[in-house]
Amino acid sequence: MTLLVRSGNAEAFLEWHAAFAEFSPGLEVRNWSDPDVDPACVEYVMVWEPEHNRLATFPNLRMVCSAAAGIDHILSDPSLPKHLPLVRLVTADQSQRMGDYVCWAALSLLRRIPEILVGQRERGFDTALTGEAAPDTRVGVMGLGAMGARSAVMLAGLGFQVAGWSGGAKKIPGVQDFVGDADLAAFLARTDILVCLLPLTPATTGIVRAETIAQLPKGAGVINAGRGRHVVDADLIAALDSGHLAGAVLDVFDPEPLPKEHPYWEHPKVIVTPHVASFGSRRVRARHIAGVIAAFERGESFPGLYDPVRGY
Ligand code: NDP
Secondary structure, three states, rough: EEEEEEEOOHHHHHHHHHHHHOOOOOOEEEEOOOOOOOHHHHHEEOOOOOOOOOHOOOOOOOEEEEEEOOOHHHOOOOOOOOOOEEOOOOOOHHHHHHHHHHHHHHHHHHHHHHHHHHHHHOOOOOOOOOOHHHHHHHEEEOOOHHHHHHHHHHHOOOOOOOEEEEOOOOOOOOOEEEHHHHHHHHHHOOEEEEEEEEOOOOOOOOOEOOOHHHHOOOEEEEEOOOHHHHEEEHHHHHHHHHHOOOEEOOOOOOOOOOOOOOOHOOOOOOOOOOOOOOOOOOHHHHHHHHHHHHHHHHHOOOOOOOOOOOOO
């Protein structure tokens, strides 16, 4: 069984190789860029942003695994073999790291850290920048999947008033539930800090746009750790400039890396992080994917299987 890996540089590949040797010794792990790999031997791939049309060149491919939680970078391949199982990464480690990030971002908006950082650069000492208290602040998490559900629970643990919005009803202790398009307006109207943790699909592309932002209360904040294309950048910037939004913490962009001339970099109300919200260790990810492949080989179910009907 051969697994072809495309994720990170040559050094990263050595790490992947060592981790798979530990968790799946029977698996032959080869580098995506290795010219000596016989395409007919490749049964599994684990990839991040594979170049288009390459996946279709493996005649005996049985499964496509994403090296991360998102699969939009694979679905964009026009010749992706659609009959193959496509698996995204779902680990407790990644959910926890996302929860850590979202809590940090929400607390940063709550405590007016973007303004405090601007003040620091100017050696300002504005004692009025005290911010609010978590129990007085309503956070709304869009997407209650592997990332959103854990983040919502952790935010509730910090004392925020937390609600979640997703496709189907959920019962998460301490989290008010909003479901589907019918509940979106009510969800937005009660949300002081909006967190986007949706998958990128045709229905969610551009969901944070002028029309939805306008439904948030004045002075609200936005956190995006889903995908860059969830946000219409010009609309977000206009809302920050008009004062309707107080701040934003953004981890994902379209395109990435965020171009040097992009207005986000210098915007006084924006904190930019370089797509680092939840980057699981290679060892943990390899252990998880080795487990997925083993379950697949045994004909058992496994987490993270892409559902083409739902689109995520
Ligand atoms: P999941 O597939 O586990 O969860 C998706 C959630 O979104 C589900 O709750 C789903 O509803 C909901 N949803 C999907 N479409 C809609 C819709 N049209 N309307 C309302 N709700 C919808 O995804 P993950 O939690 O694994 O990932 C979430 C996002 O986080 C992805 O965009 C991923 O790429 C990103 N991510 C970013 C990282 C980073 O470092 N910045 C790291 C990891 C992930 P339902 O529950 O009803 O199905």
